[in-house]
Amino acid sequence: MKRWLRRRVDDAYEQLLTREISGAPTHVAVIMDGNRRYARRKGEDAPEGHREGSRTTERILEWCQDIGVEELTLYAFSTENFKRPDEENEALFDLLCEKLREFADADRVHDNEVQIRAIGDVSRLPERVRDAVDYAERRTQEYDQFVLNIALAYGGRSQLLEAARDVASDVEAGGLEPDEIDVETIEDRLYARPVRDVDLIIRTGGDERTSNFLPWHANGNEAAVFFCTPYWPEFSKTDFLRGIRTYEHREESWRRTRARRALALLGAVGDTELTEARSVVERFRDSLPTGERPDPDEFETIEGDQLEGSESGQTAD
Known part of the structure; x- marks a missing residue:
C-alpha cells in the first residue's frame, strides 16, 4: 500500500513539475555517479550497477528530447577511472561496446536523428571500444537534430592542456601569431566538432563537485549546477525535472x-x-x-x- 501511494505521489509531483517548466536548456551535461555504490548496497558487483545505470541513460535521452534539449553530454569514463581494478574496467568496457552499438542501431536514435559523438582521449581505450565508438559515430554522422556526446577517457584539464600545446606548436611553427589567439582558437582545438556551451550540469550520487567536467564550456558559460542524492540507476524523471527547474530559476535571476x-x-x-x-x-x-x-x-x-x-x-x- 505504501509503495502504491508513493508512486501516486511521485506521478503527481512529476506532472506538477512538467507543467511548471516553460523552457529548456540547450545543452545538459550529466555526471552519472553512484553506479558502484548502488550495486554494493544491493549486494551486487560493480558491473551490475553500471548495467542498471545504462537503463537510466536510455531514459534521460528520451526526457531531454521530450522537453526540447538539443545536446546531451554524459560523463561515462574519466581519465581517473583507469586507476580502478582491471576486472571492473574490463566489464565496463564490454558494456560500453554493447551499448554504443545498441544505440547506433536503435530505431529511436535514427527516428530522432541523434548524432552520437565521443569526446576525450579515445586512443587510450581498448581497441574493441574504439571500434564501437567508430561504428556509432559513422552510423549517425549525418544527423543534426540532437547531439549525444559520450565523454570517454575524459579529463577537462587534460583537454585544455592539449589545446594549449597545439596552439603553442602553431605559434612556434609560424602558422599562428600570438595576437591572433582568441576564444575560437582554443575551441577549435578542444574537440573535432563543435560543442555547445553547457547550460546545466547534473550530478547524481550526493557529491557536490563537478570533477573536471567540461570546464571550458561550463565555467565560461557560468552553467547552472544541480546536485542530487539518488544514485544514477535510481535517477528519475522527477529528479531530472527538478534539475531543469534549477536552470530556469537561474535564468530568471539573470x-x-x-x-x-x-x-x-x-x-x-x-x-x-x-x-x-x-x-x-x-x-x-x-x-x-x-x-x-x-x-x-x-x-x-x-x-x-x-x-x-x-x-x-x-x-x-
Whole structure:
C-alpha cells in the first residue's frame, strides 16, 4: 500500500513539475555517479550497477528530447577511472561496446536523428571500444537534430592542456601569431566538432563537485549546477525535472539582474540617450513574467532624476 501511494505521489509531483517548466536548456551535461555504490548496497558487483545505470541513460535521452534539449553530454569514463581494478574496467568496457552499438542501431536514435559523438582521449581505450565508438559515430554522422556526446577517457584539464600545446606548436611553427589567439582558437582545438556551451550540469550520487567536467564550456558559460542524492540507476524523471527547474530559476535571476542594471544605467546617460535607454529597459521588462518586472515607478523616478540633473547642468553620480 505504501509503495502504491508513493508512486501516486511521485506521478503527481512529476506532472506538477512538467507543467511548471516553460523552457529548456540547450545543452545538459550529466555526471552519472553512484553506479558502484548502488550495486554494493544491493549486494551486487560493480558491473551490475553500471548495467542498471545504462537503463537510466536510455531514459534521460528520451526526457531531454521530450522537453526540447538539443545536446546531451554524459560523463561515462574519466581519465581517473583507469586507476580502478582491471576486472571492473574490463566489464565496463564490454558494456560500453554493447551499448554504443545498441544505440547506433536503435530505431529511436535514427527516428530522432541523434548524432552520437565521443569526446576525450579515445586512443587510450581498448581497441574493441574504439571500434564501437567508430561504428556509432559513422552510423549517425549525418544527423543534426540532437547531439549525444559520450565523454570517454575524459579529463577537462587534460583537454585544455592539449589545446594549449597545439596552439603553442602553431605559434612556434609560424602558422599562428600570438595576437591572433582568441576564444575560437582554443575551441577549435578542444574537440573535432563543435560543442555547445553547457547550460546545466547534473550530478547524481550526493557529491557536490563537478570533477573536471567540461570546464571550458561550463565555467565560461557560468552553467547552472544541480546536485542530487539518488544514485544514477535510481535517477528519475522527477529528479531530472527538478534539475531543469534549477536552470530556469537561474535564468530568471539573470533576467531580473539585467533589467535592474539597465534601469540603473538610466542614471548615467544624458537626455539625448534617454529614449534609446528607455526602449532597452522596456524590452528587458517585457521579457520577464508580470510578477517579476521592475516597478514602473522605479523607472519613472530614475528618469525624472536624470532629466532634472540635465536641466540644471549636473551629471548623475
